[in-house]
Amino acid sequence: MSHPAFSAATTAEEVASVFTDRIRGKNVLITGTSINGIGFEAARVLAKYANLVIITGYNSERLKLSQEAIEKDSPTANIRPLTLDLRSLTFVRKAAAEVSAYPEPLHVGVFIFNLMIPMLISSQVLIHNAYAATAEHQLTEDKLESQMAVGQIGPFLLTKLLAPKLLAAGTGSYISRVVYVSSMGHALGPGIDLNTVEKGDPEKYTMMGRHCEVKSANVLSAIELSKRSKGKINGYSLHPGAVITNIIQKEDRKEALQEFGLLGPDGPPVRRLSGRRFPNLKLPQPFTPELDVKPGAYFVDCVEASDKIAPHSSDPETATKLWTVTEGIIGEEFNFE
Template identity: 55%
Template sequence: MSPAPIFSFATTAEEVGTAFAAEIKGKNVLITGTSLNGIGFEAARVIAKYANLVVITGYNDERLKLSEVAIKKEVPTANIHRLILDLSSLPGVRKAAVTINSQPLPLHVLIHNAAAPIGPFKLTVDNLENQFATDHVGPFLLTKLLLPRLLAAATPTYTPRVVFVASAAHAFGKGIVDFAVLAQPDAEKYETSDAYFQAKSANILTAAEISRRSKGALNAYSLHPGLIYTNMAQKEESIDALKATGMLGADGLPNHEKWDWKTIPQAAFDPSLNDKPGAYLDNCAVASDGVAVHTSDPASAEKLWSITEKIIGETFTF
């Protein structure tokens, strides 16, 4: 048996994909947020070299086409399917789920990478705060609706997976999810960065709760991808907030003096986690001990689950 690969801060998606090519081979994977110059695109590009099918999603089909062309230019044999998905809209999520569920193929891995810009207070079509809706509620509903396709991928030797791209920023600011304003957003209480911190806390709590409730039928994980200068950090509405934290300098570019930035190709994909459901990863390694206390509380995870069910108007059971 070959030794397990050793990953670090500098590990790239290319290296991880190569190391686990045999595990990725034949899998069907759906990744949200796959525009060029993003970590979702980089994950799709690498996984497409080995997977049976990679579903790339976004709310803009022209941008999805650019991603598809770029992937196929490098991997001509890649089986890419474009899917319009607006995670800020509950009807939009349901429409996308109908498309996936109409296909007979199982879904082995669901990667929740998409996130809303870190910007001013904004309500969605469902009257939810935009960051919370896009980063948590939409992914929660999508996971619930795609559960039949995910469970169909299970075999005696394989447990389907859901991965949430969270952030170490869940520990910043107030951090703890403000349950009082989830269903009824309050512009007066809104703080741009803290809304992001809370959304990332929700990702970690949800991954742990999925693993607990599924009782081994579905393994969910959350991870910190590192500071990466992607298209989200370059959006006009995000720049001021990132400057305020010091992550971006006055010129709007990464502040390398204060923060350690990664390049886009760095990410994680590790099949040795089957016995660690609900784990949180950092630098391609389990780092659950680094999760903030307020984001590792089972009672908070259960409460968040219940409130989110009420928001989507559906019960999420296994």
């Protein structure tokens, strides 16, 4: 369940080079791929070996810049841009319909969360890693609290809509995977308040407080998905390490990041970007079928660490209730038929 050569200092590029044979031929979908973000770095690294990398984002102009930069870095890369705004359930449904119509199978989905990256690659994987940190309490057009909409509710709906494609891509050798990028932040708060999943609490809202709720929801979703799918799709969550990206350019977020210890008065306290290389950005080790024996597992620094899940984020009753609440919000039941 872990690789002896990998650690907190391992980069995405280093891990990808080890598992080149397992990445080749795979079709990957990645959200949040703006240049200088971790989704872009994930796309750049995987594009060196994958059959197809679908890059997504809500801004088509920035998406085009990312495509051009990746193709410049890897001239033979097969990049396909897809406009996707996880803040809008209507947009999620539209994008999911487009992906479902692709002739290629969906092997890997990568949903990029600010500050972190997940990468669990096997034959069929959907990885949730999209996130929008907001300093102030905000509601989307669907009247959903913005952080939860992008980090949990939108990805939940997208997974539900792409489940048939993931199931169809499964083989006797591989089980489709859904990976949620959580973080150690899941344990820093009291867990998710099931009464405020939809709209949050504007009176108690803080950016990092809500961030911790979203991360708790991600861990719970991985556990519940694994249980409900009964072996058809396995869910996983992870903490991939903190990586300071273009989020620090947002003035309204600096104070919250400083309070959380991710920023000092003069910038990042430890980790800094160097060109397009992310020193602590990595792909966890489980590219291998061995991961299938531990559905719902949580990873830290490329090592399985389910014992580090906070009790409030591993409680099966809470996981079931969150799943039901989220189904109610999107207005659809999630099954695996």
